[in-house]
Amino acid sequence: MPQAICASCDIQCQLKVEVPDSGLVGDVRPKPQNPRPLHADICMKGVQAPASFSHERRVLKPLRRSGERGAGQWQEVSWDAALDEIAERLQAVVDRHGPEAFAVSASPAVLQNDSGMTRRFMNLLGSPNFISGVSVCMGNTSAVNRMVYGWFPFPDYGNTDCILLMGHDPKPHSWTPIYNSIRRAQERGAKLIVVDPRKSDNAKRADLWLPIEPGSDAALLFGILKVILDEKLYDADFVEHWTTGFEALCQRVDEFPLERVSALTGLEPELIAKAARMYAGARAAVIPWTPITDQQRNSTSAIRLHCTLRAICGNLDVPGGESMMGLHPRILPESELELHGSLPDDKRALQLGADQHPVFTYRGMEPLREPTRRVWGHEWVNFSHGNYMAHPTAVFRAMDEGDPYPVRAFFALANNPLMSYPNMQRVHRALLKQDLFVAFEQFRTPSAQLADFILPGDSWLERPGLLDGYGWTSIYRTSQQVVQPPGECRGGYALWKGLAERMGLGEHFPWPSLEALYDHRLEAMGMTFAEFAETHRVHFEGFEQKKYEATGFATPSGKVELESSVLADLGFDSLPYFREDPDPGPDFPLKLFIGVREDEYFQTGHRHIDRFRKRNPEPKFWVSPKDASAAALVDGEWAQVVTRLGKVKALVEVTDEMPAGVVRVPHGWWRPEVEEGDGTLSGAWELSDAQICPDDGEDVDLEQGVPQFKGLACRIEPLAVP
Numbered sequence: 068m069p070q071a072i073c074a075s076c077d078i079q080c081q082l083k084v085e086v087p088d089s090g091l092v093g094d095v096r097p098k099p100q101n102p103r104p105l106h107a108d109i110c111m112k113g114v115q116a117p118a119s120f121s122h123e124r125r126v127l128k129p130l131r132r133s134g135e136r137g138a139g140q141w142q143e144v145s146w147d148a149a150l151d152e153i154a155e156r157l158q159a160v161v162d163r164h165g166p167e168a169f170a171v172s173a174s175p176a177v178l179q180n181d182s183g184m185t186r187r188f189m190n191l192l193g194s195p196n197f198i199s200g201v202s203v204c205m206g207n208t209s210a211v212n213r214m215v216y217g218w219f220p221f222p223d224y225g226n227t228d229c230i231l232l233m234g235h236d237p238k239p240h241s242w243t244p245i246y247n248s249i250r251r252a253q254e255r256g257a258k259l260i261v262v263d264p265r266k267s268d269n270a271k272r273a274d275l276w277l278p279i280e281p282g283s284d285a286a287l288l289f290g291i292l293k294v295i296l297d298e299k300l301y302d303a304d305f306v307e308h309w310t311t312g313f314e315a316l317c318q319r320v321d322e323f324p325l326e327r328v329s330a331l332t333g334l335e336p337e338l339i340a341k342a343a344r345m346y347a348g349a350r351a352a353v354i355p356w357t358p359i360t361d362q363q364r365n366s367t368s369a370i371r372l373h374c375t376l377r378a379i380c381g382n383l384d385v386p387g388g389e390s391m392m393g394l395h396p397r398i399l400p401e402s403e404l405e406l407h408g409s410l411p412d413d414k415r416a417l418q419l420g421a422d423q424h425p426v427f428t429y430r431g432m433e434p435l436r437e438p439t440r441r442v443w444g445h446e447w448v449n450f451s452h453g454n455y456m457a458h459p460t461a462v463f464r465a466m467d468e469g470d471p472y473p474v475r476a477f478f479a480l481a482n483n484p485l486m487s488y489p490n491m492q493r494v495h496r497a498l499l500k501q502d503l504f505v506a507f508e509q510f511r512t513p514s515a516q517l518a519d520f521i522l523p524g525d526s527w528l529e530r531p532g533l534l535d536g537y538g539w540t541s542i543y544r545t546s547q548q549v550v551q552p553p554g555e556c557r558g559g560y561a562l563w564k565g566l567a568e569r570m571g572l573g574e575h576f577p578w579p580s581l582e583a584l585y586d587h588r589l590e591a592m593g594m595t596f597a598e599f600a601e602t603h604r605v606h607f608e609g610f611e612q613k614k615y616e617a618t619g620f621a622t623p624s625g626k627v628e629l630e631s632s633v634l635a636d637l638g639f640d641s642l643p644y645f646r647e648d649p650d651p652g653p654d655f656p657l658k659l660f661i662g663v664r665e666d667e668y669f670q671t672g673h674r675h676i677d678r679f680r681k682r683n684p685e686p687k688f689w690v691s692p693k694d695a696s697a698a699a700l701v702d703g704e705w706a707q708v709v710t711r712l713g714k715v716k717a718l719v720e721v722t723d724e725m726p727a728g729v730v731r732v733p734h735g736w737w738r739p740e741v742e743e744g745d746g747t748l749s750g751a752w753e754l755s756d757a758q759i760c761p762d763d764g765e766d767v768d769l770e771q772g773v774p775q776f777k778g779l780a781c782r783i784e785p786l787a788v789p
Contacts, residue, residue: 206453282778420458
């Protein structure tokens with residue numbers, strides 16, 4: 068029975084796949100690889116994936132726009148005809164404006180299966196302007212982690228004694244393997260601390276629940292550190308020998324007595340102290356990555372404080388702590404294939420947004436090149452595809468306003484940028500002004516409806532895969548091709564190879580197929596991809612713990628930089644800090660919290676699947692009974708949330724799990740069943756949260772420029788009609 072790695076979300080569950088004699092994707096039955104007493108490592112999205120891939124609305128042939136953008140008028144063309152015209156029009160943009168006028172937005176689903184070819188093409192062409200949703204989801208986190216200790220560590224759930232979840236809420240149908248790992252750890256006796264404004268599923272199972280004020284994570288972490296430092300609960304030997312800036316950190320932490328932290332977070336001082344003692348008192352503890360801290364106006368400081376807690380409590384590279392695995396010694400990493408060194412220095416200097424928000428850009432990562440080579444043996448390491456990105460808002464501003472230079476060609480790869488970045492209004496204007504807009508997609512999403520070409524992409528059942536957990540680990544897993552792609556669907560490698568051959572870059576894409584590229588990456592293993600996949604479902608050659616004792620950390624100082632030399636040289640505060648929210652005024656008395664995973668959906672996807680829409684047919688705001696009463700909201704009726712940027716509507720769900728003063732706004736809603744051309748972009752202009760999220764000013768993080776998705780000021784009001 069073949070095995071495949073599900074890409075229905077970003078967690079990558081490895082599955083067995085049963086293929087009936089029909090060989091049709093709609094008849095495929097994914098099954099868990101290792102059924103366990105807990106929930107098996109598969110969710111409803113993986114089970115229903117074949118229904119998605121055989122859906123009647125799936126794009127099966129290349130489409131060229133034949134009417135106005137968004138009118139829904141398309142003409143089928145061949146791949147050759149599409150690539151010929153795309154290459155010609157892209158070359159015209161490059162000739163007129165330079166290669167930096169070409170930008171790409173891609174999802175991890177594509178990037179994990181093209182072995183670095185997206186960035187390879189861009190770097191060889193000369194464009195630094197790659198963006199991705201990982202700018203607000205793990206990619207940015209990994210960049211900040213590298214500035215503190217030179218790597219992005221992975222939690223050792225199997226041996227840990229304490230788990231601190233900062234807003235993250237893995238469930239049976241959302242981040243399923245992480246849910247299972249947490250439950251197994253608890254069965255062993257590990258403690259669970261959950262920080263979350265609402266009483267989430269994990270909060271109900273926690274040893275300690277801290278119902279925090281949204282957006283105040285950094286303040287809470289200062290309070291936890293205050294207790295740990297005052298009570299000397301830290302690893303003094305590690306701090307003395309392997310950190311810089313400890314005294315300066317202590318002085319900054321002293322600015323946050325528990326009374327102040329309590330006022331900022333809404334938490335009782337003793338509860339904060341109890342959490343600090345539970346975490347620091349564990350033999351080994353982990354703070355798993357969380358998208359919540361990624362998406363706040365104090366994101367950089369909060370992530371740095373995560374790193375600080377891990378380090379001073381002795382939880383780096385030890386059993387039960389946070390593992391820094393390094394790269395696989397015998398498999399060619401994607402970062403090498405991306406050819407970042409081939410991008411000329413003058414083009415790298417043109418990367419949009421690097422001047423104002425540099426953390427995950429080339430400029431921010433530049434000081435780590437030599438330390439990374441020294442410790443890890445490679446000059447360029449691109450975690451989660453997010454360490455050398457342009458800043459999304461700067462890219463869309465250049466597309467919209469031509470400032471500081473025009474961007475006139477844009478590709479969206481398995482990515483719905485209109486709904487995936489803040490300030491949907493700006494993104495919409497930007498897309499309309501492109502000389503060339505190409506969407507590589509399976510469905511005509513709201514973004515794809517505005518494209519000049521839609522190229523039909525394959526699925527995870529229809530291609531082979533060699534995956535390393537987004538460069539985060541040295542563990543490789545294989546995914547075998549189960550069925551042939553339907554119609555004329557192709558993979559991302561075929562797109563880039565086809566364009567490269569038409570634009571004079573063909574010699575840099577010599578592999579005839581994706582599998583041949585995998586063969587190249589596995590040459591040091593002495594086997595082809597087919598042989599490797601048959602032999603190894605998972606391959607891991609082990610790693611040394613406390614490697615830093617021999618190599619130091621991959622930072623300029625060689626130590627954990629509690630006071631960051633990199634950020635100081637970039638012109639930012641060398642220490643973490645906390646910016647209090649600006650006064651929103653009387654018009655916006657509430658705070659919104661965008662997100663909380665819905666079991667049926669991932670990001671903007673899966674809403675075309677009938678079974679899921681029957682289970683969860685419409686978006687819902689979650690509000691407390693107190694707020695519902697104050698705003699005259701009725702459970703089950705329509706309402707709208709309004710911010711200074713815009714408004715979005717959904718049904719009201721009144722629940723005791725929500726604290727007063729906070730409104731949960733769902734992410735990624737549109738209606739695929741609504742035909743194109745009605746002016747709503749299939750409901751996106753009514754339901755998408757992206758139109759209420761500002762992307763500038765006081766509502767973004769200083770160093771990264773990430774938006775305030777957790778704690779933005781808003782109001783909610785009833786709607787008379789839907």
